[in-house]
Amino acid sequence: MHVMQYEITLPADYDMKIVRERVATRGHLLDTFPGLGLKAYLMRERGAGSPVNSYAPFYLWATPEGMNSFLWGPGFQGVVDDFGRPRVRHWVGLAHTEGPASAATPTTATVRRTPVPHGVEPARFVADAAAEEAAPGAVASAAGIDPSRWELVRFTLWEGPAPADGGDRYEVLHLSAPGRAGLRAGRHW
Template sequence: MHAMQYEITLPADYDMGIIRKRVATRGHLLDDFPGLGLKAYLTRERGAGSPVNSYAPFYLWATPEGMNSFLWGPGFQGIVDDFGRPRVRHWAGLSYAEGPASGAIAAAATRLRLPVPDGVEPARFMEDEVARPVESGVVASAVAVDPSRWELVRFTLWEQPSPQATGDRFQVLHLSEPGRAGLRVGRHW
């Protein structure tokens, strides 16, 4: 499993209805994309619990071929054509879990990024993070790491916005999940 995200920060006065319309008319195009576990079409709106407006899709790829097919194909080129070429963050998957609300439609998401502290054994840190229990209200959750930056990311889909959740908060506009059932549950090493 590979996690991937690009975040497009938009002007403070940007009409976020443009993004909602984009997702409503194009989101379904990845509903059967080969190699994709899931894609959460995410937004944050300034003044609604966020300091910025942004469009920030988050992907869990079941295969590297699927990810590459998207990045070098017409889907990502549409983003480049409309917004310029964003920096694409990528993390190696450590674990995936279906939550107690796995049958629900995800309405919210959180992304918690944590530096792996200097002086700690990386394997022990990863073990501890992967072993954290999945909370009630969680639809699905993934943990991944970028070893070039020693940054861990915990991405969680929620049935409803969770007041106790930490990290950046997003609204889920659409969830494409052609390979979600095939994402391997549990630790990935």
């Protein structure tokens, strides 16, 4: 599994209806994308619990071929054409779990980034992060690590309002999840 996100910060006066329309008309295009486990189309609005307007899709890739096909293909080129080339963050996948609310449609998401503390055995930290169970209200959760920055990322989809202490909070506009059935069955992508 590969974890990926890019966040496009938009001007304070940007009409976020444009992002909503973009996702409403194009989001379905990745609903069956080969190699994709899950893509959450995330957005946050300034003044609605966020300091900025942003569009910040989050991906769980089942295969590097799927990720590469997207990044070097027309899907990502559309993002570049419309918003400029964003910085794409990438983490090695550690774990993915279905949460207690796995049957629900997610409405919010959190992305929490945590530095691996100095003096902590990396293998123990990673094992603890991979073993963390999903909280009540979680639809699904995933963890990844960037060993170049020693940063853990935890991504969680929620059936209702995201907890305030869960990291950056987003609204989920659409979920493309062609690989999620395998996740529910306990198989790895």
